Amino acid sequence: MGNIGGFFNNVLSEMRKVSWPKRKELTRYTVVVLSTCIFMALFFAAVDAGISELIRWFLAL
Template sequence: MGNIGGFFNNVLSEMRKVSWPKRKELTRYTIVVLSTCIFMALFFALIDTGISAAVRWFLAL
């Protein structure tokens, strides 16, 4: 099965080497992600509304 203790020691060693973002960077990244999600949600809602209207129009013929 392997040496589980050695594995976790290696994980801790690697986690200490990680360059964690500063508070300002983290805030900026969070704003970018949230704004992108909101934009994409609005974009796909608009596309969905257009396709739904087209299908309703086509079925009404």
């Protein structure tokens, strides 16, 4: 059980060394991540719609 206490002490020690982002940086990173997710969702939705139309077109022949 002594190892568990040592583990958590090491975790706390390492967490104190972490360089946390400032509010402005965090906001910028959040905007980048959300805009990338939205762009990728729209891109793949468009690709999916295009492939679906191609399949429908080939099946209608």
